[in-house]
Structures are given as C-alpha cells and as structure tokens.
Amino acid sequence: MNDQPDTRTRLLEAGLDHFGRVGFEGANIRAIAAAAGANIAAINYHFGGKRGLYLAVANHIVEGIAATIGPLAAEIIALAARPQLTPADARAALRQFVRTAGRLLATSPKAERWARFILREQLDPTDAFDLIYDGIMGRMHRTLTALVAAVLELDPESETARLEAFSLLGQAMVFRFARAAVLKRLDWPTIGDGEADKIVAQLERAVARLGVRS
Amino acid sequence: MNDQPDTRTRLLEAGLDHFGRVGFEGANIRAIAAAAGANIAAINYHFGGKRGLYLAVANHIVEGIAATIGPLAAEIIALAARPQLTPADARAALRQFVRTAGRLLATSPKAERWARFILREQLDPTDAFDLIYDGIMGRMHRTLTALVAAVLELDPESETARLEAFSLLGQAMVFRFARAAVLKRLDWPTIGDGEADKIVAQLERAVARLGVRS
C-alpha cells in the first residue's frame, strides 16, 4: 500500500534539497514541509526544530553515502591495508576508484545534492561538519592517502601523501563544484553519460601521471 | 580627515562578507548595514535593494580580482599568445602562475571572501554568475588552457586541453574550498605562510608532472 517513505524520511530528503540550495539561514521550513507533503509542525515533532532537522540531514547524508559507496569502499580499504601492496596494484585500485566514484560524482542526482550540502558546510562549518567529516570525508581521504602513498612509494602518514590525496580529490570535485563554469567553458548543455566518460578519462589520466618522473 | 571609504564601498565590502558566509537568502540587510556602519535605507538608496546590492558585490569582486592579479595576468596572457611558445617556456610560465595565484588563493583574506561568494554562486547560479564568469573565470580559464595546451602540445581549442586546465584549477581550489577538511586532515591550525609553502610545492609538483609519459 504505502509506496512512499514515511514523513521523517520525506522531510530529510526535502531538507537536504533546500538546505543544499539556499543554506541553513536561507531555507524556510514551510517550503521544506510543503515539498515533503508534511505539516510544518512535523519538523518540530520529529527533529525538534529547524536546526535539529539540519543536523539530521547531515547524518542522513553520511548514511546515504555509506550505503552507496560501502561495497566499493570496503573492497578498496581491504586492498589498501595489504602489507605487500605494490605500486602497480595500488595504481590499479586507484584507477578503479576514480572510475566508479568519478562517474557517481559527475552524474548521480543524489551525489549532486550531497555535494551541495557538504560544500556549503565547508564554507562555514558548524556541528554538522564534524558529523560529515568523521562519518565519511575523513576515512575516505585516509583510504585515498594510503593508495596514493603506495603508488608514490611514500610513507602513508607523510604530509606529502595527504597533500597528494587532496590534489586527486580536487581534480574530481572541480567538475562537481565548478559545474556552472565547466558547462559554460566546455559548451556542454548538461553532464550526461557521454560527458561523464570524458571526465572519468581525465581522472584516469591524472592517476596515470601520478608519480612518473620527468 | 576621512580615512575610511565611503558608504557605498563599505556596503559592498560588508555585503561580500555576509553574502559569502550565509548566501543571498540567508543574509539580512540590517546586519550588512550595521557592519558597514550605515543606515538600512542606504542599501535601497545606493543599490535599489538587496538583490541590487548582491549584483553590485559581484561586480565589485570582478574589479577587485582584476586589480589584484591584473599585472600577472597581462604578463601570462602576452606570453601565452606568442606563436612560437615552447613546451618548456609554457611550463615555466605555468609554474610561475601557480606559485603566485596559489599563494594568493591560499593565504589572502580578500581571496577567501571572493572564493566564498563565487563558490556559492556556482551552487545555484543567478545573474551574478554571468558577471563573474565573463569578467574573470572565463578569461582566466582560457589563458590557463592555452598554457596547458602548449605544455601538452595539444590544440588549445581541444576539449582535452580545457579538461586538463580544469584539473589544474581543481588542484589549486581544493585547498580553498575544502579548507575545513584540509585543516582537520593535515592537523594544521590555520593556513599561514608555512602551510602555503607546502600547498604551492604540491601545485608545482602537479605542473611538473603535466604531460610526462609513463
């Protein structure tokens, strides 16, 4: 019978959308409630207020990302933890990672909303930032660092390895965060499968270049 | 006597700060006016309203960036336009560019506010995006594309060259946009001169790797 999620979940989805688009201060709970097909008071009932909904959305994002990239992440983490990881193996794993994650980041509507919310939280971090960092960003970056370090034959704890991981992350995220400029400069109407192919190819080039000396 | 800028300018500066921090919808003109030491009605008088101030801030940013990186940009553009530009020359120019621009982006308080405002505008572009893209981003990316193409010996009009330029841009911007995560992951209290050195070194590594084959 009930083919749609419950009020709580619908509010989280609508909140993710609105908060991501106009920020915490800019969002208004009447619009969120309307988009969720719920009563205004439901937000206070379920989450204790606007701020409570915001934090719950942050948690919702962490769970959503974990559920989406969980299998891939587990595989990569297991691989990165192997003691006798060769640079070539690490590079292959890294290539696999950017292929999957890059495509997801570039095309998935869910990823679009996640990225919007998270980026806003970066701009002025609140309590929600810690939820997201500890839940997803931190461990993802740690895994990436391990792989990059293996490719470059660096100490995985070294500052350089961490910086290199951020560089790789930046190359993937620019196509998400600077989307408006990307579309305009490349004269793409939108980013569909064909455009995602080109972005993924660019990321693979970045991985291929990692650590080769001139 | 008058050692501070006029009301109009103070409103632009305060607006840049507030809009960048909480977005257009989240900002409130009373706080902006108070920060500028001006009356609320001054916003309507000088800019015709909140939206008018927002667009004026976008223009203010374009002018500010142009004034700041103008000399460097002119130098690089002249160089990139040379017909017989060798890959080595282009690489040297690119290195010079990331050195200066990277440090500015990483440490300058002005650049911090610019980046915040611009990034928000990327998240949901309005009229202000066109002002910023046409005024700064577009031509900066075009110049970057020309240099990258020269290094990689690509057609400067090719899609690949443009994608490569975005990759480089992403590597520089990630340290600005994902600052909260960067600070936490690298255990830096803030980004001062020492930290900027390391970021610039990372960017120089990216330039050095450009186009070398494995």
Next chain:
DNA sequence: ACAGCATTCAAACGCTTGTTTAAATCAAGC
C-alpha cells in the same frame, strides 16, 4: 470495543524580514 500512545493537523504566537516614507543633514554653487 477500548485504551494508550504516536503522529498529524490548522491556527495562532511573537519576532524578524525587505522595503518604504518623510523629515533631517550635508555639501556646493551662485
């Protein structure tokens, strides 16, 4: 069928918002 609890609902509450108004103040020009 009923009681108990969770959930939803419409209405109202102060408070803050962007904007408008009309008077006050300032700086030149003649």
Next chain:
DNA sequence: GCTTGATTTAAACAAGCGTTTGAATGCTGT
C-alpha cells in the same frame, strides 16, 4: 546666505519567519 540636490536618518509597513499550541486522527495491543 540662501537654494538645490545628494545623502543619511529614524520610524513605520506588510509579509514572512520559526515555533508553539491543543485538538483531531491513526495505529497497536488487549
């Protein structure tokens, strides 16, 4: 010194905000 125009000011406006309220509804176990 007075006039003209530009600028600043305090006060008021209606509309929108997040939150609270108390009654209505739905669901579950007995």
